[in-house]
Amino acid sequence: MSWDEMSESVCQIARALSVAGDRWTLLIMREVGMGMRRFEEIQAQTGMSSNLLAIRLKKMEEEGMLERKLYSASPPRYEYHATPKGKELDAVLLAFRAWGMRWGGFAPDTEPAVAIVHKESGATIEAPWQMPTSDHPFTFDDIDASVSKAFQKEREARSASFKNGKQRLKKSKNSP
C-alpha cells in the first residue's frame, strides 16, 4: 500500500498520518507555534536544508496547514502562519511531548523544555490526559508556555551556529 492509498482509507488515523505523520512537518509546526514565522528562523531551529524546508513548507501550505503572509514587498518575503487545521496539530504535539517526557531518556525530575500552564484552570499540564475535559479542540492557545533556560540556550546556540554557517558560506563565495 502506498501513502496515496492510505489517504483514501476509511481509518481516521491512516488519513491523518498520510498528511501529518512526519517528524519534519511536526517540528515545523512546533516552531511556528513558538512564534518562528520566517524561513531562516525555522531553518535555524530545525536544521533542515533550505531545499527540504522549501518543499515541505509548500506542501504544508497546499494542505492548508500553513498560510503565507507578505511582510516585505521588495524583495518579497513571507511569514508562515498556522491555519486552524495546522493549529489543531498542537494536540498531537502535546501527546508526543508527554511521551518524550516519560520515554525520552531524561533524568527523573528534568525540567521540561517548555513549562505548560492551562490558562482556564491554572493547572500545570504535563500530558493530554491531565487536561480538563473540553468542548473544543486543544491548541496551544489554551495554555501559557514558558521556555526553560536550558532550551533557550539550545535555541540560541542553533541560531548562532546557523548564522556562522551562512557567514562562512558568504566569505568563501566572495573569496577569489
Add this chain to the structure above:
Amino acid sequence: MSWDEMSESVCQIARALSVAGDRWTLLIMREVGMGMRRFEEIQAQTGMSSNLLAIRLKKMEEEGMLERKLYSASPPRYEYHATPKGKELDAVLLAFRAWGMRWGGFAPDTEPAVAIVHKESGATIEAPWQMPTSDHPFTFDDIDASVSKAFQKEREARSASFKNGKQRLKKSKNSP
C-alpha cells in the same frame, strides 16, 4: 541538524519525534493495538514491503517499543507485543485520530473507522480533549473499541489482496 542531534535535544517533542515521529512506526503500533501480532498480518494491513517492515520492527524492538515472543518453535516464528513504552503511543494515535476526523476530508457525520467508548465513564470519545482527566497515561486499555463495517471490509480486502499476491508469487516461482 540531523535526527541524531534531535535525539539529544532538551526538548521533549524533539526527542519523541526522533524515535516515533514516523508514519510507519505509528501505523505498526495501530496494527499491534488492534491485535495483529504476526509479521504477515502487519504486512497485509500496512502494505509495507517485507524488507522495510523487518527493518522497522527490529528498530522498534531495539527502542523497547515492541517485544518478540516465540509462538512456533520449528520453524521459529515470533509475535510482536507492545511494551508499556509502545502502548503509551496510543495517546499520540488518539490525537492523530481526532485530527483525521476533523481534517481528513471525511463527509460530515461519517462513522469513525473505530468507535471508542471510555470504559470507566461509558462516554463515547472522539478526541483526547473529551477524555475525563486521568492520573495515568492513556492507552487503548482504557477504552472499548468497535471496528465499523466499512473498516472491517477495507481490512478484509487488504488481507485477501495480500494473500493473492503471495499465491501468484508462489505460482510464478514454481512454473518452469
